[in-house]
Amino acid sequence: RVKMSAEEILVCPVELGKNFCLYFDELECDALCREKTLHRVLRNVNSQLLVVRPDLNVAAFEDVTDQEMKSGKGMLFSIHCYKTTTPLAGMPVAFSVQVEDKSYYMCCERECGEMIVRFKEGEVPKEIPGESNIIFFKKTFTSCSSKAFKFEYSMERGMFLAFEEEGYLRKLTLKKLSKDEVDETIKISL
Numbered sequence: 001r002v003k004m005s006a007e008e009i010l011v012c013p014v015e016l017g018k019n020f021c022l023y024f025d026e027l028e029c030d031a032l033c034r035e036k037t038l039h040r041v042l043r044n045v046n047s048q049l050l051v052v053r054p055d056l057n058v059a060a061f062e063d064v065t066d067q068e069m070k071s072g073k074g075m076l077f078s079i080h081c082y083k084t085t086t087p088l089a090g091m092p093v094a095f096s097v098q099v100e101d102k103s104y105y106m107c108c109e110r111e112c113g114e115m116i117v118r119f120k121e122g123e124v125p126k127e128i129p130g131e132s133n134i135i136f137f138k139k140t141f142t143s144c145s146s147k148a149f150k151f152e153y154s155m156e157r158g159m160f161l162a163f164e165e166e167g168y169l170r171k172l173t174l175k176k177l178s179k180d181e182v183d184e185t186i187k188i189s190l
Helices: 066-071
Strands: 014-016 022-024 032-040 049-053 058-062 077-084 091-099 102-111 114-121 136-142 145-153 159-166 169-176
Touching (some): 114 169
Antiparallel strands (some): 058 169, 077 091, 091 102, 102 114, 159 169
């Protein structure tokens, strides 16, 4: 015996074109659409806050006083969460920050064969039609830590936001990790 269910099944209309090529009508295109925005400070494993200083072209994790934190200059990030039509490993997000009266978004660029994290003046788009150098995949850092995350660069798998000691600075950078490698420098708390 076969039992029929009342479950609806989506059926897409198709066309056969020249040379019997198959075309689907009314399908959504692969695109990222901004769904919601969270406002958070980003902390590293040492509880330092990420501070963006566009005038110096630097973003670094720093010890911040309560008074400096209240001013919020370059410290309060907007985390723009996107929905997508394609299943991906983690939630697609983009970062922006307000400094003085200007908005800056985080992006990655290749310079001298190395990936660099930059903050450029401008707004994060509501829709992104394809790949973008501003998208990161938000993933939990470990299964037992729900408030700590790692952010993988969408255009280069295995590259994560991290901090790197450079003189007295703990500079924001991208770091290549092998699969399942645990590295505290990529752990970011919201």
